[in-house]
Amino acid sequence: MNMKKQNAMRIIFASFFKSGFKAKRTRAFILLSLIPVVLMLIMRIMETAGSLAANASADFFAKVMLILYFQLLIPVLALFFGSTIVNDELDNKTLVYLTTVPVRRRSILLGKYLAAFLQAALLVGCGFLLSFLAASLTRLDEAAAWEELAVFLGTSLLALFCYSALFTAAGAFMKKSILIGLFFVFGWESVVQYFPGVTQKFTIIHWVKSLLPVPPGEGGFLIFQLQPSPALESVAMLLGAGLLFLFLAVFIFQRKEYILSDNA
Amino acid sequence: MTAVLQAEKLSKWYGNILGISDINLEIGSGITGLLGPNGAGKSTFLKIAAGQLKPKIGSLTIFGEEIFGNHRLFRRIGFCPEHDSAYMEMSGWEFIMLLSRLHGFARNRAEEISEKALVTVGLLESKDREIKGYSFGMRQRLRLASSILHEPEMLMLDEPLRGVDPLWRIKIMQLIKDYGKQGRTVIISSHILPEIETMTSEIVLIHQGKIFAKGDIHRIRGLIDSHPHQVSIRCREPRQLAQKLIDSDFVLSIDFGMDGHSLTVRTNQRDLFFTALIRLIAETGLKIDEITSPDDNLQAVFDYLIGK
Numbered sequence: 149m150n151m152k153k154q155n156a157m158r159i160i161f162a163s164f165f166k167s168g169f170k171a172k173r174t175r176a177f178i179l180l181s182l183i184p185v186v187l188m189l190i191m192r193i194m195e196t197a198g199s200l201a202a203n204a205s206a207d208f209f210a211k212v213m214l215i216l217y218f219q220l221l222i223p224v225l226a227l228f229f230g231s232t233i234v235n236d237e238l239d240n241k242t243l244v245y246l247t248t249v250p251v252r253r254r255s256i257l258l259g260k261y262l263a264a265f266l267q268a269a270l271l272v273g274c275g276f277l278l279s280f281l282a283a284s285l286t287r288l289d290e291a292a293a294w295e296e297l298a299v300f301l302g303t304s305l306l307a308l309f310c311y312s313a314l315f316t317a318a319g320a321f322m323k324k325s326i327l328i329g330l331f332f333v334f335g336w337e338s339v340v341q342y343f344p345g346v347t348q349k350f351t352i353i354h355w356v357k358s359l360l361p362v363p364p365g366e367g368g369f370l371i372f373q374l375q376p377s378p379a380l381e382s383v384a385m386l387l388g389a390g391l392l393f394l395f396l397a398v399f400i401f402q403r404k405e406y407i408l409s410d411n412a
Numbered sequence: 413m414t415a416v417l418q419a420e421k422l423s424k425w426y427g428n429i430l431g432i433s434d435i436n437l438e439i440g441s442g443i444t445g446l447l448g449p450n451g452a453g454k455s456t457f458l459k460i461a462a463g464q465l466k467p468k469i470g471s472l473t474i475f476g477e478e479i480f481g482n483h484r485l486f487r488r489i490g491f492c493p494e495h496d497s498a499y500m501e502m503s504g505w506e507f508i509m510l511l512s513r514l515h516g517f518a519r520n521r522a523e524e525i526s527e528k529a530l531v532t533v534g535l536l537e538s539k540d541r542e543i544k545g546y547s548f549g550m551r552q553r554l555r556l557a558s559s560i561l562h563e564p565e566m567l568m569l570d571e572p573l574r575g576v577d578p579l580w581r582i583k584i585m586q587l588i589k590d591y592g593k594q595g596r597t598v599i600i601s602s603h604i605l606p607e608i609e610t611m612t613s614e615i616v617l618i619h620q621g622k623i624f625a626k627g628d629i630h631r632i633r634g635l636i637d638s639h640p641h642q643v644s645i646r647c648r649e650p651r652q653l654a655q656k657l658i659d660s661d662f663v664l665s666i667d668f669g670m671d672g673h674s675l676t677v678r679t680n681q682r683d684l685f686f687t688a689l690i691r692l693i694a695e696t697g698l699k700i701d702e703i704t705s706p707d708d709n710l711q712a713v714f715d716y717l718i719g720k
Contacts, residue, residue, distance in 0.1 A: 159513045163506070170501040241497035245507075245558060248462055249514040250486040402481065405466045407426065408495060 156251040160259025161266075168267050173232075177225060177268075181275040184216050188282040209283035217279075218356055222272055222307050223337065227329040229264040230315030233257065234401065238323060241408045254398045257320070261394065265312050272304050296361050303359040306386040310352050313393035320400040349377070352389065358382040415440055416566055416597040417461060421470035424456050431456035433621040435470070439599060443592035445608035445629070446601040448618035454601040455494050457618065458570045461599070462491040474566065487515070490559035494570035494601075496551055500544035504535055504554055507543060508561060515562045529561035532587065534580065548575040556584065566597040573607055585610050640664060641682045643689075646702040650675040656692055660685070673701075 168174055191205045234257070237243035246256045280297050287293045314332075318325040341348045341357075348354045358376035377385070415438035424431040432453040446454045459465045460472050463479040463486075472479060479485055499507055508529060512522035530536040533553035543551065552575050559567060569588070573581050588611050591598050602608050608615060609629055617625040617632065625632060646669075647653055654666045654675055662681035669675060679685040682705075693700055 156514055159510065163502075163510045167499060167501045167506070240500075241493075241495040242499055244462075244464055244491070244493045244495070244497070245499075245511060246514070247464065248486050248489070248491045249511060250483050250516060251514050252483055253481075405464075405480075407465065408493075408497075 156255040157259040157262070160246070160251075160256055161262045164260050164263035165266060168263055173228065174267060177228065177271055181221060181225070181271040184213055184221070185275050185278045185282070188213065188279040192282045192285060205283045205285070209279065213279055213283070214360065217272070217276060217304065218307060218360070219338070219353065221275075222304060223311050223333040225268045225271060226308050226311030227315050227326065227333060229268045230261075230312035231319035231325040231329055233260045233264055233316050234319045234406075235323060235325065238406055238408060243406055244408060253402045257316070257398055257401045258394075261312070261316050261397070264316075265309065268308055268312060269305055272308060273301060276301060276304055299359065299361045303356060306359070306383065306390075307352065307356045310386045310390040310393070313390040313397065314352070317393045317397035317400060320397045320404065352386070355382040355385045417472070417474050417599070419457075419470065419472045422457075422460065422467050422472055423469040424460060424465060424467055430621045432460075432618075435623055437616065437623060437626070439597065439616075441595050441597045442614060443588060443598040443600065443612035445612050445615040446599055446618060447603070447605065447608050447615050448601075448624075449603050452603075452618045453621040454603075454618050455570055456621075458491075458568050458599065458601055462489070462493075462568055487562070488565045490562065490564035490567045492555050492559040492567075492569040492572050494574070496548060496575075498543045498551055498554060501542065503540050503542055504530065504546065505539040507554065508539075508557055511558050512561055517562075525561050529557040532560065533557045534583070549577050549580065552576050553580060553584075560587075564596070567591055567599070569598070569600045571601055571603075573602065640678050640680050641685075641705060642676055642678055643682075643685065644674060644676045644704045645700060646674045647698060647700045648673065649698060653692075653698055656696065657689075660688055662688075
């Protein structure tokens, strides 16, 4: 028996992807991710009924939904899915089962990360798709609308990848990482992006916003002291930072001693 | 004896709390009981042996290799943890299959060994139920199944009989004895002496993080039996009962409780005392509300041995 590490990772991914959807927390997040869809549908119905001005749905999407997704839903989902990859194993004292089988610790972490990332991506992707369709109902025959959707979805995935890798590393390093994560999302990320100079480049949200197809000024939340960074540089930064955080998570998880007892 | 497990100057503490201290130990094939009161350091020792904790000082090797971070060794080792933990959203089958697959077995073979392990612990009929619907005893048996499914050369069991019903207790003890007879190495921890005594005569006594004694259980038993036991009895007529007992050779002293409804007897022959007490109750019809033996726990035995 010589288990290849990809096999172990695949087995862990498949098992936790499936069981993750049975968790109460995931079900709660499914409901949370449907809130923007419901809001968007209400806007669309009101616009169709003539209660709102033409293009009100599209405006609402650009001004409110993008904030909701990129500054709230994606970081929060990434925080909860990422930081609980290790923390759940510690809280439920189940880590011992995965660390007493002949499998490298990095395969355990990466398998669980992929499962969590895909779960979060499905929640965000489905919600975003439905919201976008509701907002762009009148221009679905335009190629530009679909291009816009592709960029939005791609940016969502990149943001999710980077944030969840960061929070996975934080979860592997400390037990109560959610509090620190909330401070990062609602403190650092929200405030520093408005700082002048290059400071805002130390946030993930700066690189995410730089990729969004809505030009600054049209989308109300895209207020930049600095011009958006070039798209290619932003993609490279998000991918690079995500990979670096993942490497850090693996490095910590392989070496750290986790104490599953009241003595901890 | 060829040592399968070797610990040298092994120490571990959590902040200011001592786990184990300066343990030197060699364990070979067969069953070894790790005996000690709660908090003695048994679990800490087993967690280091199972690669879950790093030693602060000293080393521990299994099959000649360091265990922490050495995932390959787990092909040869099975570990049953003390915690009542499991992936509650999974079914028993999903849980065991996950571990079988992670042990490197192909799907068909994994199904075979998973089924065999669940049959061994009597959970095959409940395999499709979610683990959160299992009783404590069922989860304990599931943990045991997870540790034996790959038929390891070495099995480490941390309080494996806790919460298991009497029928399964006997079956599990037999399973462990069979493992020992096959020449495998089994280390089993418990704070209940008779439990260990049923399975093995080779014991390691741990107390306050240190190995207090190691060797044949009968020698320890002899020491324990020779030490006076106290038996407390709650009854309606303690003076009448005392009158009947005081003439017996094996009764050293009798003290009456302040409540007027209890007495404490000190005896140097525990078994003879209980035989006589039962006969007395049957003959006289004296009403006894409760019999307790404050001595009859491992902590008292250790206190006695340390004092000695």
